Amino acid sequence: MSGAGDREAVFPTRQSLGLMKSKLKGAETGHSLLKRKSEALTKRFREITRRIDEAKRKMGRVMQVAAFSLAEVSYAVGGDIGYQIQESARQARFRLRTKQENVSGVLLPAFESYQTEGNNDFGLTGLGKGGQQVQRCRETYARAVETLVELASLQTAFVILDEVIKVVNRRDINSELDELDREEFYRLKKVANKKQRDTAAADAELKKKMQAEDKNSRSGGGAAADILAENEDDDVIF
Amino acid sequence: MEGLFFNVNNGYTEGIVRGYRNGLLTSANYSNLTQCETIDDLKLQLGPAYGDFLGSLAPNPSTSALAAKTTDKLVSEFRYVRANATGSLGKFMDYVTYGYMIDNVALLITGTLHERDTRELLERCHPLGWFETMPVLCVATNIEELYNSVLIETPLAPYFKGSLSHQDLDELNIEIVRNTLYKNYLEDFYQFVNSHPEMAGTPTAEVMSEILEFEADRRAINITLNSLGTELNKGDRKKLYPSFGKLYPEGTLMLSRADDFEGSRTTRASLMPQGLGGGPSGPGNMAGGSGGHDSRSLEDMFYEKEMQISKNAFTRQFTFAIVYAWVKLREQEIRNITWIAECIAQNQKERIGNYISVF
Numbered sequence: 001m002s003g004a005g006d007r008e009a010v011f012p013t014r015q016s017l018g019l020m021k022s023k024l025k026g027a028e029t030g031h032s033l034l035k036r037k038s039e040a041l042t043k044r045f046r047e048i049t050r051r052i053d054e055a056k057r058k059m060g061r062v063m064q065v066a067a068f069s070l071a072e073v074s075y076a077v078g079g080d081i082g083y084q085i086q087e088s089a090r091q092a093r094f095r096l097r098t099k100q101e102n103v104s105g106v107l108l109p110a111f112e113s114y115q116t117e118g119n120n121d122f123g124l125t126g127l128g129k130g131g132q133q134v135q136r137c138r139e140t141y142a143r144a145v146e147t148l149v150e151l152a153s154l155q156t157a158f159v160i161l162d163e164v165i166k167v168v169n170r171r172d173i174n175s176e177l178d179e180l181d182r183e184e185f186y187r188l189k190k191v192a193n194k195k196q197r198d199t200a201a202a203d204a205e206l207k208k209k210m211q212a213e214d215k216n217s218r219s220g221g222g223a224a225a226d227i228l229a230e231n232e233d234d235d236v237i238f
Numbered sequence: 239m240e241g242l243f244f245n246v247n248n249g250y251t252e253g254i255v256r257g258y259r260n261g262l263l264t265s266a267n268y269s270n271l272t273q274c275e276t277i278d279d280l281k282l283q284l285g286p287a288y289g290d291f292l293g294s295l296a297p298n299p300s301t302s303a304l305a306a307k308t309t310d311k312l313v314s315e316f317r318y319v320r321a322n323a324t325g326s327l328g329k330f331m332d333y334v335t336y337g338y339m340i341d342n343v344a345l346l347i348t349g350t351l352h353e354r355d356t357r358e359l360l361e362r363c364h365p366l367g368w369f370e371t372m373p374v375l376c377v378a379t380n381i382e383e384l385y386n387s388v389l390i391e392t393p394l395a396p397y398f399k400g401s402l403s404h405q406d407l408d409e410l411n412i413e414i415v416r417n418t419l420y421k422n423y424l425e426d427f428y429q430f431v432n433s434h435p436e437m438a439g440t441p442t443a444e445v446m447s448e449i450l451e452f453e454a455d456r457r458a459i460n461i462t463l464n465s466l467g468t469e470l471n472k473g474d475r476k477k478l479y480p481s482f483g484k485l486y487p488e489g490t491l492m493l494s495r496a497d498d499f500e501g502s503r504t505t506r507a508s509l510m511p512q513g514l515g516g517g518p519s520g521p522g523n524m525a526g527g528s529g530g531h532d533s534r535s536l537e538d539m540f541y542e543k544e545m546q547i548s549k550n551a552f553t554r555q556f557t558f559a560i561v562y563a564w565v566k567l568r569e570q571e572i573r574n575i576t577w578i579a580e581c582i583a584q585n586q587k588e589r590i591g592n593y594i595s596v597f
Contacts (some may be wrong), residue, residue, distance in 0.1 A: 034481070036344060064584065064586075066586055068580075068584055068586055068589075071301075071576075071577070071580035071581075071584065074305075074576065074580075075573055075576065075580075078539055078569060078573055080302075080362065083345065083348070083349075083359070083362055084344075084345065084348055084412065086464045087348045087349070087351075087352045088348070088411075088412065124411050124413035124414065124464075124465070124468055124469075124470060125413060126413075127413040127414070127416075127417050127460070127461055127464050127465060127470075128413075128416070128417055128420060128457055128460055128461065128464075129257060129456075129460050129537065130456075130537070131460070131463070131464025131465075132463065132537075133537075172386075
């Protein structure tokens with residue numbers, strides 16, 4: 001038989017059979033539950049991996065377009081407007097909201113981007129020349145940041161899910177080991193208890209016996225002379 | 239008659255500037271540049287024209303470093319010419335620098351408004367717009383002090399006076415301040431070339447009027463287009479239009495009433511005498527992004543027109559306008575080089591032909 005060495009030593013009694021059966025049933029239910037959870041998470045995980053792939057490719061494209069639109073701006077304006085843009089921006093136009101999504105008991109953070117309306121701090125930049133380019137460049141970069149946010153959200157979910165899936169997959173073995181540990185500990189405790197009780201009982205008996213012996217020996221001491229004095233024993237007839 | 243004594247004072251500088259003009263890149267040079275695979279190749283191709291200045295660049299320099307070095311060359315040549323210019327030509331060249339000065343002062347105003355250390359901004363300033371007392375402006379810690387120093391220390395005082403108070407600097411958008419100054423500057427320059435005794439009635443006045451009128455029209459149209467859909471209202475917009483040029487006064491009036499792109503387009507179509515009337519269907523540079531020479535946008539056409547006018551300026555003799563034209567041509571060349579370098583660096587070869595070359 002395979003794995004004969006790993007077999008749990010079970011004492012073949014009806015009781016332990018029943019015990020083992022209920023144990024097996026519990027383990028199976030737990031396992032299938034965890035399996036289902038792990039599958040749901042893995043499905044999600046795969047989907048996220050696919051979306052990360054897409055988002056990364058998209059990011060490559062979008063960033064390229066954005067960088068190029070900046071080149072267009074510098075061509076049209078003919079100078080560096082970076083400082084002016086930085087200084088005239090007062091309020092964030094592009095903002096983030098975070099929310100949580102529950103996937104089979106795992107909370108995944110998700111970032112959501114939105115743009116506030118009517119907040120156009122440098123709307124007049126490049127009024128004399130290049131204004132259209134500046135605005136277009138801003139829109140392009142807003143799209144680029146949007147993609148980045150999406151990617152960030154996916155990657156955070158990726159890391160968390162990865163961790164959780166690992167834990168779930170490990171749980172069926174790990175928890176079993178823990179369970180075994182607990183059982184073993186309980187058994188040892190029981191054994192220890194029993195031993196303690198046994199020794200206590202044995203001690204008590206021993207004590208009693210010793211006391212009895214003591215009494216006997218004391219009473220025996222007085223009778224000894226009598227035994228010797230009494231010589232009128234009956235003859236032993238064979 | 240005006241040519242009789244021109245060469246006594248200005249012959250040398252004119253010769254130098256014409257020499258510089260011959261050093262500008264030609265179409266053949268540009269087509270070589272567009273063939274380059276890397277920035278280093280580009281650097282090599284630029285060797286004959288920019289050798290001394292590009293020598294100190296690290297291998298595979300960034301496009302901004304390239305642009306900075308090419309600008310350095312323009313600046314050093316300009317300074318040389320300025321050092322050799324005397325009398326009214328010197329004054330004329332000072333006027334050329336005022337445009338850059340406005341940009342620099344606007345930069346310092348922005349810095350002061352946001353309570354930044356304006357000393358750091360000095361190196362960001364355009365070197366052509368540098369004036370000796372500029373570091374003095376950095377001493378100012380609030381906008382009122384800055385305003386007073388600008389009035390005292392810079393040649394831009396007349397452009398501030400009368401149209402902008404120090405409260406305006408605080409309240410108005412910096413772009414409006416800048417464009418108000420620029421409007422005043424253009425009007426003053428126009429006035430200068432047409433009234434100065436050594437220039438009025440000479441080819442200088444003639445050519446410069448054409449250039450400045452074009453510049454005024456271009457600004458009026460650009461401001462209109464760029465302010466559509468922003469908080470700039472029509473009344474304020476009207477104040478930014480220069481009060482001369484081919485569009486003035488009917489065209490600017492109509493532009494000031496335009497509500498949308500179509501409105502400004504109609505104005506242009508009816509009034510622009512420069513063949514730009516119709517324009518493409520979209521505003522802005524390289525509209526649509528489809529590339530190629532067919533999709534030239536309005537701004538591209540403006541640049542091209544400017545280059546044409548500047549090129550034609552060299553057909554005239556005895557005029558200061560060639561200095562202005564040379565600076566403009568050189569600036570366009572720097573923009574072209576930067577554009578080509580940018581296209582090479584970002585691997586966007588299909589748009590590389592979008593530069594403007596007139597020689």
